[in-house]
Every structure is written in structure tokens, then in C-alpha cells.
Amino acid sequence: MRSSRAGQNPLDGIEMHSQLSRDTLWVPLLGLTMLFLPVVYAAKCPQQCVCDQIQLTVTCVNKNLTEVPPTVDEITVKLDLRGNDIQELPTRAFRHTPYLTHLSLQRCNIRRVKEGAFRGLGRLVFLNLASNNIDILYQESFDGLSSLKQLMIDRNRVEEIQPGAFSQLGFLNLLSLTHNQLVYIPNMAFQGLQNIKWLRLSHNSLNYLDIEAFAGLFTLNRLSLDHNELQFFPTETMTRLAEVTRLDLSYNPMTYLGEESVSMAKLSHLFLDHMSLQDLANTAVSKSPSLTHLDLSHNQLRVIQPFSGGTPKLARVHLTGNPIYCNCYMRPLREWAIRSKVKLVGTCAGPLHLSGEILDAVHPPELRCQSQEAMLKAEFEEASRRAPPPTEEPENKVKCPSNCVCEAETHHSSCENRGHTKVPRGFSPATRLLDLRGNNFHYIPSNSFPGVSQVVSLHLQRCKVVEVEDGAFSGMKGLIYLYLSENHISSLRPEAFKGLPQLTYLHLEKNSFTIFPEGAFKLLPGLLALHMENNSIAKLEANALKGAESLRALYLTGNVINHVSPKALEQATDLDTLHLAANKLKDVPTEALRNLENMKDLRLSGNAIRWVGPNAFQPLGKSLRELYLDNMGLEKMSQSSLAGLGPGLRSLFLEGNKLEEVPDLHPLSSLEVINLADNPLMCDCPLLPLRLWIEKVNLKVRATCANPPELRGRRVKDVHVFKACPGGEALPFVPSVAPKRAKTPKATKPKPMHLGGVKQAKMFKTKSKPRKGPKMKGGKKRA
Template sequence: MSSQLHPNVLWVQLAGLLLLLAPGANLARCPEQCVCDQIQLTVACVNKNLTEVPPAVDEITVKLDLRGNNIQELPTGAFKHTPYLTHLSLQRCNIRRVKEGAFRSLGRLVFLNLANNNIDILYQESFDGLSSLKQLLINNNRVEEIKPGAFSQLGFLNLLSLMHNQLVYIPNMAFQGLQNIKWLRLSHNSLNYLDIEAFAGLFTLTRLSLDHNELQFFPTETMTRLPQVTRLDLSYNPMTYLGEETISMAKLTHLFLDHMSLQDMANSAVSTSPSLVHLDLGHNQLRVIQPLSAGTPNLARLVLAGNPIYCNCYLRPLREWGLRSKVKLLGSCGGPAHFSEENLEAIHPQDLRCQSQDAMLKAEFEEANRARPPPTQEPENKVKCPANCVCEADTHHSSCENRAHTKVPRGFSPTTRLLDLRGNHFHYLPGNSFPGVAQVVSLHLQRCKIVEVEAGAFSGMKGLIYLYLSENDITSLSPDTFKGLPQLTYLHLEKNRFTAFPSGAFKLLPSLLALHLENNTIAKLEPDALTGAEGLRGLYLTGNAINQVSPRALQQASDLDTLHLGGNKLKVVPTQALSKAGNLRDLRLSGNPIRWVGPDAFGPLGSLKELYLDNMGLEKMSRGSLAGLTSGLRSLFLEGNQLEEVPNLHPLASLEVINLADNPLMCDCPLLPLRMWIEKVNLKVRATCANPPELKGRRVKDVHIFKACPGGESLPSTPTLGPKLSKTPKSNKPKPTHLNRRRQVRMPKVKPKARKSPTAKLTTNAETRRRA
């Protein structure tokens, strides 16, 4: 045998050796039921009747497709073996619950599809760990409740889709934490009410889809909280009227109000939406529409197709306005006969004439008779409904709104899920006021002049989740007021006449998560105020008269996530009381007369994400007042105060939003730490000099005075006067070690007879103030 190997044999051996040496060549794993692509790093296990996430998926997989299985529940750590996933598809998996931390290891995931499952509740920690997620689809589930903080970990999410679910109400701050959201899709739900702060915090949202819901009124106050929205879709909602200045959205360009029930619209309805370009009012019941008042100079298209527009002299002002303002009118005439189906744009204003009054009345009478449908027999399966109320069988909604009832009507269908009784004159709710409606989920009793609620008034309402008692005259509640409401989750008592916190009234509400008591006159929070409400997540007390918070007021609030105390009369930060709420994420003290914040004022709140200290008249904050908030504080609001200096911000490594506007900042050497911090972070910091006078109005970042301060030598030589150039975000770079410790700014001594420059004079003045 020859001692030399044939060249072909040599190549085979070499190839085998390379394969053995390739990283992971023998480690690639693929579950038996799945199809794996080791080049694209994808795994597909579609329609395999799997009951759990297959554990044998290779660790380096980036795309995992599990559609059409029978997983039912995603346990904690379900994907801990696949930390590199970027795309995950879980449609049609019969998933009923996503447990806390199910996605916790998926820090690289950018796309998650949970459509066509059976999820009914979105829990607080369901999406914990998805810090890079950009698109989340939860369409075609059974979602009827969003727990407070459900989306608080999704800071990079651009698209959230909750279409085709069972939401009837959006509570305040429901989408808190979505700091980069662009499009929110809530179409095809049963929404009939949006809280004023429902979309609060969505400062980047540009598109909102609310079509195919049950909103009867345009939610004006709610929408004003969306400063960047340009496209709003409210089609297929049963609205009948739009009043003056109903839509007030500064950047709105496209508004869709088609396929509703509009019968009338004030000519100034959109006058406070100056950017509006496209307004769709198609397929409503508008016969006459007036020219829109000034305030929409950019409007180019007004869609009126599908309306019974009567083309006579009453339409002439609109047609002339359209020509004068260069607004294209899209639609056709519904009458009279000689103009029927004629394109609105094709009709000359001078041709729009009115006949004599008798002829007009005759023509309208004939048209009405012609359009009137033949009488139909009443269906045998008509839903039960009390007199002077409206009940819908298909949606299970019943309404007696604004009907001047003095007693709660009886006789509603036992399948009723939403019961709307607002605007009546009940004054008093006796025990067992709602018999036979155990399936009601949402009960509206706003503006009913209620003074007293008897114990057991809601007995039997086992399915009630949302209870609205807002805008009544209630002053107190007995311990048994809410007897029989084991599922009650959201309780609204704002705008009543409480002068004391109704302690003890919540002991029979084991599921209570959100308690609203805004705009009452509560003066203080007594010890153990939340007895019985141990699971409470959100406590809203804005606009009361609270001047004292007992150190034990929040003793039972270990799960409290949101605490709003803005607009009260607190003079100090209630640090001792807050120490009992160690899981607090959102704290609002805006508008309280707090003049000084001492060291470690928020030390016990290591989990805090949002802190509002704006518009308080705050004059000074200790340098260490924010100590303890280093791990996760994302938003800090200090605008509208009297601060000349600010506390140490260097440890706030996770900060994403900060507002220092409208403070009289003193731009000299003691402010150098702030200037150095601004240079190191990739944030837009609104901070403007007020003193010295020659720098008034200049951005702190743009003034060069700090370069002359000891330690400021590394600052740029020339101020940044133009727009900030795009550059690699600095938040991904490790922070220099010198930023993690306090810097002592020492001022140089100035020789007595030496002539002082303006910079030296500023430095000496700063030293004098600090010594004083």
C-alpha cells in the first residue's frame, strides 16, 4: 500500500475535521416534532398539538414558531432555554394565562404574537423581561381587564394591538410604561367609557384606533392627553352629536368619524385641531352641515359620502366655503330628486336654491314616506327591559341614562353585562337595589345625586368588576356597603363629598386593585387607612385637602404600585408613610406646597419608576434627596418650581425623561454637576438659565461659563447653538467611574488686588453664597 493518501481521500478527512471543530456542530438540538433550520436559526413546531414549550429547542434559535398547539398556560421561565429569540409566534395555542415572568429571559425579543388565544386578563408581570420588544399582538383573545402596570416593562414597544377583545372600559394609566409607543390598536372591543387619564403618559403615540366600539360621546378630555397623535379612528361608534370644540388635538391630521350615528355637528367641533387635513364624516345621518369655523386652515378633504345630504339653499354656504377654502367635498346629494346622486363637487353654488316653503314641506314629506321602512313585527325573543330604558340583546348592554328615574329600575335581563344608570335622581340606594343581574361587569351610577348607599345595596352582583359612583354627594360609607362584590376591581368615588378617608369600607373587596377618590375634601390619611384593601395597586387622591399622612397610613399597602397625591396641602414628603409601600412605581406629589426635600426623602422606594415633583414652589432639594432611586427611576418631573440648583443626578442610570423647565436656575459653578451630567447622558434635558441676568433664557447646555469652573475643563469649548447632531447613543456605553462618586467643587482663591474677570466674579459670588 502506498504511504501517500489519494488527494480525494485527504479532502474528505479534512472536511470531516473542520465539521468536528466547528462551534456547536454537534450541539445543535431539534425537537422531534419540529422543523429546524440551522442556517437561519429558526424552529417551527406548527400544529403539533404540543402541550408545553418544547425544552429541546437549541439555545441559539432566534425565531420560534409554535402556532396551532394546545399549550394553555405559559409558566414562569417558559423560554429560559432560548435567550436569543427575536421573534416568537404563539397564535392559536389555546393559551388561557401568561404567568408572571413567563418571558423574563427574552431580553432580545422584538416581536411577540399571542393572537387567537383565550387570554382574559393581562397581569402586572405578564410581560416582565421583554425590554427590547417592539411589536406585541394580542388580537382575538378574551381580554376584559388590564391590571395596573401590565405594560410597565415595555419601554421600547412601538405597536400594541388589542383588537377583537372584550374590553368595556379603559382605566387611568392603563398603558403606563409605553414610552416609545407609536400605534395603539383597540378596535373591535366593547369600549363605552375611557377614563380621563386612560392614555396618560403616551407622549410618543401618533396613531390610535378606537373604531368598532360603543363610545356614545367623543372623549374630549381623554384625547387632550395625547399631544402627538396625528391619526385617530373612531368609526363605527354610536355617537349622535359633536358639540363646540369637541375635538381639541393640536397635531391631529386625519380624523375618521364615519359609519356612526351623527345627526348634527357644531360648526366649531374641530376648530381647536389646527393641523387637521382629512375629516371623514361618511355614512352618518347628516342632512345639513354648516361651513366649519376658522381653526382648520390645513383642511383639504371633507368626506360626506353616504349621508342624506339635502342639496338646496341650505347647502350653499358649505359649497361656497369649500371653494373658497379649497376643501374638497367628497359625497353626493341625497335629495331633492333632480340632484339625487349628484356629486357635491359638480354642483355650482348658484344652483342650490330653495323652493317655496309649501313645496319644500311637501317634498320632504314625500321623501320621508318613501324612505320609511314597512312596519315589522316585534321579535318574539326581545330582551327584557324596564320602562324608559334601552336594552340591546346582542351586546348585553342596558341603559337608562339621563331619564330622571328616582328609583333604580328593575326587570333587566339576567344576561346584562353593562348597566348604565348615570344622570338619574336616586338620592338613596337601599339594600338589594340590583336583583337578578349577577352577570353585570360594569355599573355606571355617576351624577345620580346619591347621598347614601345602604349596606348590601349591591348584593348579588357577583360578576361586578367596575363600579362608578363618581360625581355624587356621598360623605361616608359603612363597612358593609360593598357586601357581595367579590370580583370588584375598579372603584370610582371621585367628586363626592368625603372629608375623611372611608377607612374600613373596603374589607369585603378582596379583588380591589384601583381606588379613585380624586377631587373630594379629605384632610388627612389616618393610620391603617387601607385595612381590608391589602391587594390595592392604585390609590388616586389628587385634588383633595390632605395636609397630613400618618406614618402607618399605608401599613397594608405592600402591593401598592401607583399613588397620586397631587394637588393637596402636604408641606413635606411623607417619607415614613411611603416606606410601607416598597413596591411603588408611580408617585405624584405635583402641586403640593412642599418647599424643601431633605436627604434620602425617597430612600425606601427603590422600585420607583415615575416621580412627579412639579409645580410645587420647591425651592431647594438636598444633594442626596434622590438617593435610593438609582436602580430604575425612568421619569423625573421638576418643572414649574423655584430651584436654583438641582440634586445629584449622576446615579440615575435608567433615567429616560427629565423636565427642569421653568426653574430659576443659577448658571454658575455650583450647577457644574448638572452641566457635566447633561454632557454624559443621551437625553433631551429642558433646563434654562434664569441667572445671572446676562445668561437669562439660555439653555444650560449652551452656556460656556462652566468651562471656567474647577473640573469643567473637559467640557466642549464652543456652546451648542444649533440642533443636536445625531450620534451613537451614550446610554449603551459604560459610565466613567468618576461619575459614580460625588465631586467636591473647590473654588480658587482670588488675590485681593487682582482685577477680576466676569467669570471670576461669578465664581466668588457662588462661594460666598455657599459659605453663608
């Protein structure tokens, strides 16, 4: 039953079948095309490689190449570079091969994938980077791969995923990051994976998953987290995965599964085998009504209570390899299994007369207990035989406050949801992760954490904290992540964060701030990311970020900001991410954006901005990569509103507005995603620049007419009205067809990868004029 987890990826079979079907159709045509190539086209092939001009494949395996061969034929669709010495992939490393669909780069000693390394590979569907030395996945490492379906990064040294690393991979189905060095998954780590089906994170060192670690993965149905270091079931994180049906947590050092730990509506297969489970609550999976298979094999379970009635579909429970003691305490489980028609897979480990008996074959009356005295004596003797010498226990015992759980091996300490009213003291000096969330502290006094200078991550979410005193975290020299989310904090004094020289990520979202805590971050020289989403901040005054000169990302989504001072952000000149979505802004804060020469991601979605004036984003012209102006009720944009934004911009989101016209998009020559859905576009001469731009770019722009009424629902590209406009004479003739019922527009993506190849074969048959490879644009099809 479990073999599919370790065997061939089922998605590969689907892809291979699909690929063979396409090949069957277009290879004969391409073969006919090749008859004409000696006259019209001179094929290129690197000296060290083997090239197949029929299949359009190039193989350069184990050739000691130190760079991507620049002489690979432009029309190549499959490139195999395994086993070379390409230590770095530079920006636009594959600009000479824009038609690639499959790229293999295993065992190439790659250490760094630079920003935009794959830019231009809009047709690539499969990328394998396994068995390299990549340690960081940068924000724009995978830009340009808008059609990618499978990405393999297994057996690298990945220890950090930067926010937005996968934001351009909207069509990815499978992401595999097994056998890496991940320890922690932060919030929104996989943002942008809108079609992901299977996420593989096996064989890492994961010991903590943030609550929103998998946020946005609305299509994920399989998650592999086996062979990691998770000691507790991450209930809050998993509850957000509404579509997951298979969850693998095998080979994690969990010892207990508490009440309602697993709350996943569509989960059908749960693997908890080869862990250290000693006990589990009978309601542990009661909030997973679709569960059919539960694997608890190879744990340390001796007795199990019947599962509660919240699992009506449960059909099989695997208990093989557990020291199941088949006495009267197991009778309720056996009777429940018979009554509910659940198959128990496993054997009895004791008592002696039932040892080795198959659980499903033991009749409930056979499950008897001796006298209480005899039973206790037998169990004591058996426990004594298995227990380690008593002299070893004090040596291995870790220092830990009462009502907390501390693990020496992983250096984790947790007092989560234990009802503490004061911050516990007495943790081991070696503690690295300290989890205190869900308690009732109300305030954090000075010097609350003595003797834990090595803590890297401190969790204080949902602790009803109202006040943080000066020097509350004094001495925590190693702290990098501090979570104060979901409390009642309304202000912070400048000395609150004294003694945190390495703090990098600070979470203050979902508190009670009405005023931005100016000056509170002056003692945090290493602060890179500040989360203040979902507060009630109304304004960003001048010098708001004073002291936070190193800040790179500021998240303010979901406040009530209606004014941003021109000098509010001037201290944070390295800021590259600014989220101001879902606020009360009525204008683009252009003046406040001046001097932000590194800004890459600007989000203004959901504000009440009705008009965008000239040069609104001019200060960000050289750096901006992503611009979100969606769902604002935007009625009009100046023709020069996007002036200054040129080749750098990759994504532009304008959906859900009230635009009848759009500004000049011609300077946006590198745009990879544009969304114009749900706008009442007026298909008349003022929209001609958009129509001409659509003809020029290699994007499938889903823009539909709303007016005039006779064109409603028609694609802008399919109407002929623009040919009558001055300057529209060069547009191709569009046959008049009955309007189709409009589908909901989606973000655009490059055109299908093989259509150009098939059409090109037909061109060679009918025309003698030389041509170079497949056409870039699908708009002009044939003469």
C-alpha cells in the first residue's frame, strides 16, 4: 500500500503519456520539415554534445562543461546537462533556447541560481536541479518559469527559502525539496503555487512549521513531511490545508498525539509510522471525517482506546511493530473494530499465550486480564527488563520548568497552552526554540528570559500580552525570530527590544496598534522583516522607520492607513517589499516611494484608489518587479501612469477594477504576467494601443470587451473594430464569429509549447522563403 511513496512519481507517468501523445502527432510532420532544412536552416550543435534534430534534443552529460553551451540550437526542446561543473547559473543563462520544455541539471555542482537565471523559458514544464550545492532559494531565482509543472531540488543544501521564491510558478504541480537542510518553514514560504498538487519536504531537519507556512496552497492534496524532526503534530498549520488527502509524517520523533490534533476535512490517508508514539487520545483524529487509512505501525503503543465517532469512513488501522499487549484493556478497541468494520493490521506482543496472534483474529472474550495484583506484577517485570539502568536517567535529564516539555536532543522547549500566568524560568541554556504561545501572561516584565542566550526562535502568540516592559528580552543575544502576534499590544517603548542584536524577523500582526510604533526598532540593527498586518494603524508619519535602516520588508496589509507622509519611509532605503493592501488610501503614495531604489514588490490591492495620475511609479522605475493594483474600484489611469516602468516589471495585476481603457503598456517589454480580468473595457479606438500591444507580445492576454453591447464578452484580440481606427490598418484580419460566452479570465501565461512547431512544419511545405525556427507569436498563423 505504501510503495507509491517511495516509487516512481505518479505525475511522471501522466506527463510521459501526454508527451508521447503529442510526439505521435507532430514528429512525422517535423520529419517532413527536416527534408527542407539543408536549404533553409543550418542546425547548430555544441562540439561536446549529442544532438537529435528529429526529437529536438541535446545531450551533454558528464562533459566537464563550466557554463551552459551558448551554441545549442534555438529550437531545442529538451536539454540534458547532467554531470557537469556549472557552479553558477547567471541571469538569463538560457536566453538562446527559448523553446525548452525539459531541462536537466543534476550533479552540476551548482551553488547559486542568480536572479532571473531561467528568465525567457516560458515554455519549460520540467526542471531538475537535484544533487547540487544550492543553499538559498532567492526571491527571483525561478522568475520566467510561468508554465513549469514539475520542479526537483532534491539532495541539495537548501536551508533558506526567501519570501516570494516560488511566486512566479503559478502552474507548478509538483515541488520536491527532499534531502536538504531545512529546519524551519516561515509564513507564506510557498506563496504563488496556485496549482500545486504534491509538496515533498521529506528528509530535512524540520522542527517547526509556522502557522501560515503553507498559506495559499489551496489545491495541495499531498504533503510529505517524513524523516524530519517534528516533535508535535502541527495542528494549526495543517488545519489550513483544506484539500490535502494524503499526509506523511513518518519517521518524526513524536511521542504523543493529543485530543483533536488532526483536524483536516478531506484527509483520507495519514502516515504516522516509525515515530516514538507512546500514547494517543481517542479523539486525536475525530476532526478528520474523511480518514480511511491510519498507519501507526512501528511505534511504542501498548494499549489503544477505541477511536471516537468522528471517523465514520475509517477502514484500516496499521499497528504492526507496536508492543501491543492483548489483555482486557485492548478489548474495547477490538469490539469497536468489529462493530465499525475496521481492519486492525498487526500482532499481539503479549501476554505469552497470545504473542504473535493476528489482532484481527483475536476474539474479544480472549482479551482477559489476570487479577490486578498478578497483572501489575507481570507488567512491572516486563518494564524492568526493558528499562535502561537507573543510573543513566539523571545524566540525560534536561533542565525544564514544571508543566513544560523539554527535549535535550533537539534543544526545543514548549509550554504551549498550559495556562501559565507568568513566563516560566529554568530552561536549559542550550534551548534553541522556545514555544510559550497560548498562555495568559498579560505583560512581559524586564529580564523575563534569563540564561537562554542561545534561543533562536521565541513564540509568544496568543498570550493576551498588553505590555512589553523595557529590557523584556535582555540577554537573548541569539534571537532571530520573535513572534508577538495575536496579542493586545497597542504601543512599544524604544527600550522594549533592548538586547536583541541579531533579531531579524519580528511579528506584531493582529495586535491593537492604532499608531505606528515610531522609534521602537532603533535597537534592532539587523531587522529585515516587520509584520504589522491586521492592526488599526491609520497613518504613517514622517520618520516612522527611524532606527530600522536595514529593513527590507514591511507588511501593513489590513490596517486603516489613509495617509503616508512623504518622509515616512526615507530611512529604510533598502526596502524591497512593501505591502499596503486592504487599507484606506485614496492615492498612490508616490512621494513616499522616492529614494526606494531597491523596491521590487509593491501591493496596493483593495484600497479606494479611483485615479492613478502621471508618473505615479516613476521613482521605482529601475527596480520594481511586481505591482498589484487589483480590486480597488480603479476607474481611470493616466496614459503615462506607468511611465518609468520598463523592462524590469514582471507582473502587473489590474483585475477587479472599473477600467474602460488602460495606459500604454509598450515599455513593459519583459512582462510575464498581466491580469485585466473583470474590467468593463470599452472596445473602441482609445483601446487601440492595448490591441496593438497584445499583437506584439508573446503572452496570452485574457482581456474581454464590456462595451459596446454588441461586443460584450468578446476577447479584445478577436474583434475587428480596431482596424477602422487610425493606426489600426496593420492589424491582421479577424473573421467575424458569434460571440462566445466569456469565461472567467485568468492571469496570462505563455502559449502552448508545441503549437508553433506543428504550424512551422506546414509552413515549410507551402512556402520556400527561409525561416528560422518556430514563430514567437501565435497571432500570425499562416499566409
